[in-house]
Amino acid sequence: MASENPAAALKDFIVGLRHVGHIVEDLQASIADFRRIYGLTDEDITVLPPFGQEAPARFGLLNVGGVEFELIEPISDDMKATLNAVTSGAGGINHVAYVVNDIDAAMAVLAKQGIRPGHVTPDGVVDTGRTRIAYLNPADTSSLLIELVEVYG
Known part of the structure; x- marks a missing residue:
């Protein structure tokens, strides 16, 4: 229609x-x-x-x-x-982002499972001023780039 x-x-x-x-x-x-x-x-x-x-x-x-x-x-x-x-050329799905309510707790659970931070946040959680974000290392996530976002403020 x-x-x-x-x-x-x-x-x-x-x-x-x-x-x-x-x-x-x-x-x-x-x-x-x-x-x-x-x-x-x-x-x-x-x-x-x-x-x-x-x-x-x-x-x-x-x-x-x-x-x-x-x-x-x-x-x-x-x-x-x-x-x-x-092909998507240089495009395609870059990452999947999830909103989380406690990024530190989520990262602690993931660390116990051998899943490391990576990509642009290899040292862990980054504070952007409005959010706290962390990317997970694609080597630990079946090559899928995953971003976790905690919104505050």
Whole structure:
């Protein structure tokens, strides 16, 4: 159904975030990382098709705080070529940011799990004057750059 309002924009139709897609080399390892990072349980994870079934790609659908991550493991050479052909140039998903209510406590929990700060905040939490932020080291998070933000003031 077309909009009658010529000033309508895409934002007028968006209801919410559906998922964040992330291509991974090893779905089982990435799911293990997500379990460790976020404390996910079996109820938070769906794998399609299930491990053991042949498919050109396997998808892990993970519920993280009400946001779905779609982890995509290309298996066949054709699927790898297809996914590699769809480039975002220098763009693409740069990071996923979460608002947290206690960044120091969150970083302490992550440190116990071997997840280090990294990227532009390798020394830990940075105070920007309105927020306190920390990025997590992508080497510890299945190559996904994650930002934590505590808003104050």
